[in-house]
Amino acid sequence: MASTTHFCALDDTKDLHEELSTIRRHLHQHPELAYQEFQTADLVARQLEGWGYQVTRGLGGTGMVASLTAGSGSRAVAVRADMDALPITEETGLPYASAHQGLMHACGHDGHTTMVLGAARHLARTRRFNGTVHLVFQPAEEIGADSGAERMIADGLFERFPCEAIFGLHNHPGYPTGTFMFRSGPFMAxxxxxxxxxxxxxxxxxxxxxxxxxxxxxxxxxxxxxxxxxxxxxxxxxxxxxxxxxxxxxxxxxxxxxxxxxxxxxxxxxxxxxxxxxxxxxxxxxxxxxxxxxxxxxxxAGYPVVVNSERETGLALQVARELVGDEQVIDGFGPIAGSEDFAYYLQHKPGCFLRLGNGEGAPMLHNAAYDFNDANLTVGAAYWTRLVERFLAEQA
CATH class of the missing domain: 3.30.70.360 (Alpha-Beta Plaits)
Known part of the structure; x- marks a missing residue:
């Protein structure tokens, strides 16, 4: 059985910062719209296969699932990242600004993808979990209807990759980096x-x-x-x-x-x-x-309400408190009038969708001046790693 006596801490992923920042900025510079995430999917798949994951591509179009098993446990958990960008002309002036005129990662999906890749990297090198983790890399969250979540589910996501729960997050400008926000029940509109x-x-x-x-x-x-x-x-x-x-x-x-x-x-x-x-x-x-x-x-009809299940939200909240301390965790946050196609997953499985501060005074989402804060990359990687370890260490 894999050892679960030590769960991931913030310091455990700090050595990955440069690697993750390079990946994130490459993704930022090469944004792709819904169902056109071909280069993004290629990069993600190469990284995951190199770390020993079994990668299944083509779900929901350009989506994929990367699976890794450690120990003898029979339980499984899923973590989702979104990959698509928006039809917005970037105005950040950054050296890694979008190379594709009229397209940019104005919602931070480049960061969401990279944080899950960071967790994948650390989980693969430590393997301190007992069961199976499925990492879901989803296309077309921004499209509004006929989304990547719907298509991946229709392609048999949960039948082909059974799991007990699924988790995801979105960055949240206006709150300090490393601050986690949770709400059980209806969370996003x-x-x-x-x-x-x-x-x-x-x-x-x-x-x-x-x-x-x-x-x-x-x-x-x-x-x-x-x-x-x-x-x-x-x-x-x-x-x-x-x-x-x-x-x-x-x-x-x-x-x-x-x-x-x-x-x-x-x-x-x-x-x-x-x-x-x-x-x-x-x-x-x-x-x-x-x-x-x-x-x-x-x-x-667009995306349904994001409804977080109580038990899984409680665990996700506890993991954040253990990782960053009570002062950087907000319980009962929201509700938020924005929408998310993660809601479709939660109609099939229990789980939790949470928010992570992207910086006080940072440009809002879907803004031409927006950029994901790289300070969150190793925080997110450590969080997802610890959540997987903790979830698979819990009794069924």
Whole structure:
């Protein structure tokens, strides 16, 4: 049986910092969009195979699972990292800034991948765990629908790589590096998208009485939609409706035929999620009709709520406290209105999705000035290593 008398400490992975920083900055310089993570997957697979992992590629497209067994234990645990970048033009000015115009790692997936690689490296060289670890490297988290998590699950992820629980994390700008944040139960929001096209009647700007102006209708609809949360949702519940895009017309003297609104809808409760869809559909249709127009509505279901299981969150929290001390651990953090396709894994397996501070005053996620903080690389590597060791040392 593998020895589990010593669990990974922060100092145990410090020697990996330069190696991990080199990998992370290479990934940052070569970002790839959803389902196009070919070079990223090649680099990750080469590293893992060199450390003795059995690597299975092609899950969910460019996804992969790396497996390693130590000792005689029959238990298994999974840790997930995401690999894709965003269609954002980088404005950091860093020497390792994106070499691909219009693409960048603006959400830190380069860091998430590298931290799990760091844990893989340390687990392989120490093998102080008793059972099997599956490291899940996932494509297409940022895509919003038909995501990498969905596709990997559909490709038989949990049937081919059985595990008792799955864990993942996301960096969190605004909090000090090395600070861990947890919440049991609903943690991150469900996110749906609504695409609304208002069909009016175009005409001359000087004769609005002969037209049905979709710009006016859309403008008042933006305001009306805000009443759904303030007047239909229980004040003790949380929901967000944001109109992120409003497009209509091309010149000043023409009333256009149509206007298009794109809406983001976020919630933390299944019943609230249903209520939001019902009210938004009814309001949009009635609003357009009242002005003599009609509306086409495409309601696109996105990621579900991230719901952390109590037992696994408790263990993940305890591991963080052991690793960095109580002062760098926040329990009961959130909830967070952002969404995550890790939610799909948690519909199949118990587990925990957590947050790790990326630095106070750091640029926010999805910002052209964002960069993952390399100070977290060995912290994350040590955390994942210790979590695997602790989980597999626990009694079933």
């Amino acid at each position: 469900a996110c749906d998208t609504v695409d609304v096209t208002i069909h009016g009647r175009g005409g001359h700007a000087a004769r609005p009485h002969l037209a049905v102006d979709p710009v006016v209708i859309g403008s008042t609809l933006v305001t009306a939609l805000q009443t759904v949360v303030s007047r239909n949702v229980d004040p003790m519940e949380t929901a967000v409706i944001t109109v992120g895009a409003f497009n209509a017309g091309h010149v000043a003297n023409v009333i256009p035929e149509s206007a298009r609104l794109q809406i983001s809808v976020r919630s933390f409760d299944a019943e609230v999620r249903k209520l939001l869809e019902t009210r938004i559909r009814a309001l949009v249709e009635a609003h357009a009709s009242a002005y003599g127009a009609r509306a086409d509505i495409k309601y696109i």
